[in-house]
Amino acid sequence: MSLPSTATRDPLSIGGIELDVPVVLAPMAGITNTAFRRLCREFGAGLYVSEMITSRALVERTPESMRLITHHESETPRSIQLYGVDPKTVADAVTMLVAEDRADHIDLNFGCPVPKVTRKGGGAALPWKSGLFRGIVEGAVKAAGDIPLTVKMRKGIDADHLTYLEAGRIAEGAGVASIALHARTAAEFYSGQADWPAIAKLKETVTTVPVLGNGDIWSADDALRMVDETGCDGVVVGRGCLGRPWLFGDLAAAFRGEQRKAEPSLGDVARTFRRHAELLVEFFDSEERGCRDIRKHVAWYFKGYPVGGELRAKLATVESLAHLDDLLGELDWSMPYPGEGAEGPRGRAGTPKQPALPDGWLDSQELVGHDRTTLVDAELDTSGG
Template structure:
């Protein structure tokens, strides 16, 4: 399963997030419907350093919705336990962070200011919010204070801005640093780009030059260990955040950990090893959901990612995407030609969401000023959605 590749030369020291030392400066990004406890456990077993749970909304957490509380449950081996919170109201966000910290539900909280989804940005949330500097400042400051009272560090994740003419990331970095955030991560795309095109690693380098006293983490287009090393070389980032690149490839974290430890060993699993990983993922899903049918339904979306590049016919792929029990899963996996070796480039590269650029959906008049109007304040109240995991 392991073969040597070219030796890497750039190494990073352990990442520090407040009082926590992360041995491997590699962060698993929160992804809706993907990074539940089952998948995080897989990534931890393969070497991820910090693994952030799916995003929860501050309002849903304050209201203690059962589905939200399930999202912020962690495996015994997860340390530090990391939760991501989204919100647009400073008091509600601070309240959510206070619950996580005071009740010992998490050891680290990340604030999401990078979501490009129209239902969020059209009300001024997610990646649209840093445009309003005062509001962004109040949310970060309140969250840092709420977490700090219990020794829980707060970090910030953002995008470059709304579009190339309305960039916000440097202001966001300065504010986060000034208000006591423990780190800032930059997804080097704009809201308008969504997940299309190429991440602008030069922006990560500029942010690193601007923010000097807290770690700067780079996110975007890390599909291999070599990508991660190259990002660090190009940008000077203190760590990397991996999202879509690990979908169906939790072993990517073993490659990343090896690269940053100076090793040239990489994991190149044949289909038999992939099938074993899929089954392990299925077991973890059932354990997490406490329901075999629900666990299997949640696993189905991962199948195409796991099988990318392998010679698995359409009928077999379709049957695996319909499994309803662990017994069915084992039977259908065993029916594959499991002696296939790693298919090389066919199993690598981009995966998950990509698409094309999309005009950013924003509240009417949002870009006219960096200050909030009364109308925009009302829209932000409506943006406090009582749903999580988006």
């Protein structure tokens, strides 16, 4: 693997937030909770965004939503991502966050490709309705006031229904502080290769606010290459950091022009995995829930390392921190970094699929009667995905 260039990259300004490293942690349902954000911060620098919070649930102050918007005192700036389909509800949610001083940055989700979201007209499906998109973004920007409000989106619904350039112009005109593009359509889900040239096209279209690129950043070298090839102002990192919070250290070093790359031993991985579990227990205020949650991270952390299938299976059923300590004690902590085997893609890529959409959604880019009926219950009553 080639080492990142030693050329220093520019810092990133999002509204009034100055980031000396132009890196953003992508919101990921069930992943980017306070525990994971804190862990990533311990390794690097950047902007670390919460899990997706449903606007309606937040306005209704459901216990889960209120817990998910709570930041640890060490987290600054505090960043929250909202999902919504109704301009008034989204604006009310933004107003609440601002009035109660719960966020320093707010992002709007227009990129989620999950069927339970898109079949109701939300996420990556919503920018197709350009008037609705405009109403949500303009209302949210107004409600945010001095708090930077940004948007994250995909290229569109599928290759025949691309929305990102028009949506980018609308968002820029509405006064957002930055625009992030995951360079895939909803139909592509996470499959294939991200279309980095689309990021370059958006950067050429949007000229007054930063454009951030997202998709297939598995290493610091990838991040620098994306910036060089597309001209984007920063990067958004999602699946590449799963089981690798030290990637943010690599990114910080690379953007500062330093030749440094983490090559963690098995002991380093074990210590970080244990730290993650400890933070999850604190976040859930429950050892049982925290240990249950860390199970899904096992394959990501130990990818490429010589950990037998039987031990991996036991780690994936861990029940307590003491149990976890016993299992980690069975590892040979002196085993060195395995190289390429620990690198590369992680997380489920899936395969291209026909997006789930409301009936007749693609018939018009304007809202019609049956669209409004669908959107009434589009906002789920839960947050975090």
